Amino acid sequence: MSENTNKEALLAAKDEQKRSDFIAKYEQAILRTASSSSHKYVTKEEDEWSIALVAFSKAIDSYSEDKGDFLPFAMMLVKRALIDYYRQNKKHENELSISPNIMNGGQQSEEDLSLHKEISKASLEKESNLSKELLLKDEIEGANEMLKEYGFSFYDLTKASPKQDKTKEICAEAIRCILNNKAYLEELEAKKKLPIKALSKEHDLSKKILDRYRKYIIMAVLILSKDYPLLAAYLKFVRKEE
Structure with a gap:
């Protein structure tokens, strides 16, 4: 539809x-x-x-x-x-x-x-x-x-967001990798799934953390790649603007 x-x-x-x-x-x-x-x-x-x-x-x-x-x-x-x-x-x-x-x-x-x-x-x-x-x-x-469409809601993120700085940085790195790689972004939008295997293997990111915080990473990628300027302001740390 x-x-x-x-x-x-x-x-x-x-x-x-x-x-x-x-x-x-x-x-x-x-x-x-x-x-x-x-x-x-x-x-x-x-x-x-x-x-x-x-x-x-x-x-x-x-x-x-x-x-x-x-x-x-x-x-x-x-x-x-x-x-x-x-x-x-x-x-x-x-x-x-x-x-x-x-x-x-x-x-x-x-x-x-x-x-x-x-x-x-x-x-x-x-x-x-x-x-x-x-x-x-x-x-x-x-x-x-x-x-x-990805199987969760915005409100699920209250329990799915990283709290520790080290974990947040790993998630931010994963988000940057996807935003800077057209193939990753297309795979995410087509399959509605995080390309965990590729991110873990090609960028040496923790598979455990990627899986645990996949909802947060997907949310951040979609907000930063589309037209959500006010929500994007809450994710400045991902682009290292702060």
């Missing part, structure tokens, strides 16, 4: 009629995502529908198979577009939030201006944090759906 959708998306990017048919096929899915992201029932007469539609169309243009299945990728872009839309609207609300005194021909006092700036700053920071939380939630949900 997902493979057919992925192929349809690639064809839709090259043909306008196929694009229209493809979008029409997934109208209800787009509306559901727009409604859940907006926390209200969205119809085609509302701005949210237009924004979601544009985001879905952009997803078609930017999609490639290395981004995983098309629908989770597209719906993530739809959610992000709507979050940006609400954030921009909130920003303009803050910009227009002036003292009522100005409406009567009076001037804002320095105290009013200072207070307004503090309120606006706090409101924007709160909105920014909320947007990040929502985006992170979306990424976790997307990653969870992707990991189900």
